[in-house]
Structures are given as structure tokens and as C-alpha cells.
Amino acid sequence: MAPAPDRAADAGLAPYACHEADSRGRVHAEPAPARYRTEYQRDRDRIVHSTAFRRLVYKTQVFVNHEGDLYRTRLTHSLEVAQIARSVSRALRLNETLCEAICLAHDLGHTPFGHAGQDALNECMRDHGGFEHNLQSLRVVDELEERYAEFAGLNLTYECREGILKHCSAKNAATLGELGRRFLERQQPPLEAQLANVADEIAYNNHDVDDGLRAGLVTCSELGGVKLFARHYEEVERRYPGIAERRLIHEVVRRMINEVVTDLIDATQVRIEAAHPADVAAVRALPQPLVGFSERVAAEHRELKRFLQERVYRHFRVVRMTTKAQRVVRELFRAYFDDLRLLPDEHRDSARRLETRHGTDGRARAVADYIAGMTDRYAILEHSRLYDPNVPQG
Numbered sequence: 001m002a003p004a005p006d007r008a009a010d011a012g013l014a015p016y017a018c019h020e021a022d023s024r025g026r027v028h029a030e031p032a033p034a035r036y037r038t039e040y041q042r043d044r045d046r047i048v049h050s051t052a053f054r055r056l057v058y059k060t061q062v063f064v065n066h067e068g069d070l071y072r073t074r075l076t077h078s079l080e081v082a083q084i085a086r087s088v089s090r091a092l093r094l095n096e097t098l099c100e101a102i103c104l105a106h107d108l109g110h111t112p113f114g115h116a117g118q119d120a121l122n123e124c125m126r127d128h129g130g131f132e133h134n135l136q137s138l139r140v141v142d143e144l145e146e147r148y149a150e151f152a153g154l155n156l157t158y159e160c161r162e163g164i165l166k167h168c169s170a171k172n173a174a175t176l177g178e179l180g181r182r183f184l185e186r187q188q189p190p191l192e193a194q195l196a197n198v199a200d201e202i203a204y205n206n207h208d209v210d211d212g213l214r215a216g217l218v219t220c221s222e223l224g225g226v227k228l229f230a231r232h233y234e235e236v237e238r239r240y241p242g243i244a245e246r247r248l249i250h251e252v253v254r255r256m257i258n259e260v261v262t263d264l265i266d267a268t269q270v271r272i273e274a275a276h277p278a279d280v281a282a283v284r285a286l287p288q289p290l291v292g293f294s295e296r297v298a299a300e301h302r303e304l305k306r307f308l309q310e311r312v313y314r315h316f317r318v319v320r321m322t323t324k325a326q327r328v329v330r331e332l333f334r335a336y337f338d339d340l341r342l343l344p345d346e347h348r349d350s351a352r353r354l355e356t357r358h359g360t361d362g363r364a365r366a367v368a369d370y371i372a373g374m375t376d377r378y379a380i381l382e383h384s385r386l387y388d389p390n391v392p393q394g
């Protein structure tokens with residue numbers, strides 16, 4: 001006899017993986033997906049078809065999109081995160097589809113201009129509940145996407161939503177009911193969510209080496225002070241003397257990723273075996289996350305991260321861009337918040353609606369939603385439409 005469809009979706013998974021049969025389901029009840037799709041596949045597909053996902057292509061990771069076509073954007077970053085997480089997921093027999101969905105959605109709430117934009121918007125929202133990009137990603141999938149006849153948002157499964165909400169302040173967690181409880185009770189999220197988090201870190205640390213070199217912000221010899229880089233650089237140079245720099249860099253970066261991913265799988269496997277969680281509930285109740293590097297690789301990865309912070313993210317060329325970006329975000333916020341008539345109709349309407357319900361905090365939230373949803377180039381264009389008298393209105 002063929003197994004029930006929900007059990008079939010879970011075939012081959014480890015007992016401590018997220019099983020669809022045990023899913024806490026969706027906020028709005030829906031009929032099961034078509035015969036050939038599972039619930040988590042449906043989550044992933046909804047994310048890929050969302051408007052917020054398409055906007056990621058024009059949102060900055062570190063380098064503003066118009067600086068060059070070859071740098072990572074939030075979209076290519078999200079794809080790299082998903083790809084790393086899928087490999088690890090499969091090796092550990094976790095739920096690869098759920099993990100992929102979480103990764104593809106993890107940056108949906110990001111503002112234009114990367115972290116600079118998020119910091120500026122958080123500053124603007126200081127007296128109105130603040131702005132956290134993780135919480136905003138959840139807000140995008142729960143409320144802001146307008147695609148379905150019967151509900152706002154994408155109506156994703158509980159497990160996908162909790163994975164998207166990677167971090168959250170205690171104050172905000174208290175407003176989220178069941179979903180916020182783990183932050184207050186210091187419980188762990190399922191392994192798929194833990195993995196999405198580490199895959200994010202692996203992706204950006206390694207691709208920012210590549211982008212930083214491409215932009216000329218750092219050189220290979222400067223990176224020679226970073227153990228993880230130096231080890232593979234020396235190996236590639238020894239094996240392929242005289243290799244062209246572009247190939248050399250790729251050979252080094254791919255070896256770095258391979259080393260940390262392999263270590264992540266091995267070290268996590270060791271921890272899983274030691275903790276021996278019987279199911280997801282047991283994973284949640286553990287005092288520490290299980291997904292992580294060995295101590296040696298964790299230290300090397302931290303060293304790389306520190307190098308990038310000092311030499312790339314704080315490079316004067318990056319800082320010039322980020323201060324410009326922050327100015328754009330601040331001035332957009334100020335203009336809209338002070339005069340809602342400057343907003344396009346639908347955003348003005350939601351600002352008035354939220355203001356009626358939550359006072360000026362609601363008004364500010366609607367403005368933040370509008371700005372957070374902008375791509376880099378749209379934010380720049382809007383800024384010039386609002387502040388430059390020579391620029392015509394679109």
C-alpha cells in the first residue's frame with residue numbers, strides 16, 4: 001500500500017528533522033497542495049513567486065548594484081545561502097526543501113542599501129518600535145505580500161515562518177505569540193532554521209572575499225594574514241604555479257567554502273550523536289544549537305569575519321556609499337512621515353489605516369514598510385523626485 005502523502009514527503013529524513021506530518025500548519029487553513037507537491041515545496045514556490053523575492057535582485061548586499069554587474073546582490077546571495085544549506089541538509093538528512101525555503105526568504109525584509117539602510121531605518125523608527133530586518137522578513141511573508149484572494153501575505157507554514165524569524169528582541173517577541181515564545185524561553189529553533197543561519201554566514205564571509213578582491217578594496221597579500229585564506233592560497237599557488245589571478249581567487253574561495261561546509265557537517269554530526277535528540281521537540285529543548293563548526297574552524301571563520309569588517313565594510317569607499325545611502329533613507333522617511341500626501345495612493349491609504357489603529361507608530365510603520373520594500377535604484381530615484389526640483393515626477 002502506498003504511504004499517506006504527508007508521510008511520503010518525510011521519507012528518508014532523520015528523526016530530528018522537521019517532518020511535514022508533524023507540521024504546525026498554516027495560519028489560514030488551506031487544502032493540501034496538488035498531488036505532486038509537498039507543503040514545504042509550496043512554501044518555497046510561494047517565496048520564489050513573490051514580489052519581494054524579485055526585488056532582491058536590485059538590493060545591495062555590500063556593494064551598491066550600480067557599482068558593477070558582477071557583485072553579489074541580495075538575490076544571488078540568497079541563492080548561494082540556499083545552495084550551501086541544501087548540501088548540508090542532505091548530508092544530515094534534514095528537510096532540504098524546508099531549509100531551502102527559509103534560506104530563499106531570509107532576506108526578504110532587507111531595506112535597500114544593505115545594513116546601512118537597515119541601520120538608518122531603525123534610527124528613524126527609534127520612537128516607533130524600531131526596525132529589525134528579520135522581523136520585517138516575517139512581516140513581508142505574513143502581511144505585506146498581496147497575492148492571494150483569501151488572505152494577506154503568503155500564508156507559509158509555521159516551521160518556515162519561525163526559520164525566517166532568525167533573531168528578534170524580547171520586546172518584539174512578546175508581541176508574536178507562539179512564534180515569539182522561543183526567544184523568551186530560550187528554546188532552540190529546529191535544525192533547518194539553525195542551518196539556514198550558519199549557511200548565511202558561510203555565504204557572505206566567502207563571497208565578500210571574492211567581491212572585496214574584485215572591487216580592489218583588499219589584496220591577496222593582505223588576506224594572507226587570514227589563516228583560512230592563506231592555507232588554500234598557498235596550496236593553489238603550489239599546485240598551479242603561474243595561474244591567472246581570477247582563477248586563483250576562485251580556486252581559493254571554493255576550497256574555503258568546501259572546507260567550512262565539510263567541517264560544519266562533521267561537527268554537527270558529532271553534536272547530534274552526542275545529544276541524540278529523538279525528534280524536533282528534543283532539538284528545541286536543548287540548551288545550545290547543534291548546527292555549528294568545530295572550534296578550530298569557528299575561530300578561523302571569526303578571524304575572516306573580523307578582517308572583512310575592518311578592511312572591507314569599513315573601507316572608505318564603502319563608508320562613503322553607506323553614508324550616502326543612510327542620508328537617502330533618512331530623508332525619504334522624513335519627507336513621507338511629515339507629509340503623507342507625498343506617498344503614492346496605496347501607501348498613503350495604509351499609513352492612514354495604520355495611524356487610525358496605532359497612532360503615529362502605525363503611521364511610521366507604513367512609511368518604513370514602503371521604504372524597506374524599495375530597491376536601491378528606486379530609493380535613489382524617489383529621493384531625487386522628492387528633493388531635486390529638476391527631476392520630473394514619474
Ligand code: MG
Binds near residue numbers: 077106107200
Ligand atoms: Mg543574508
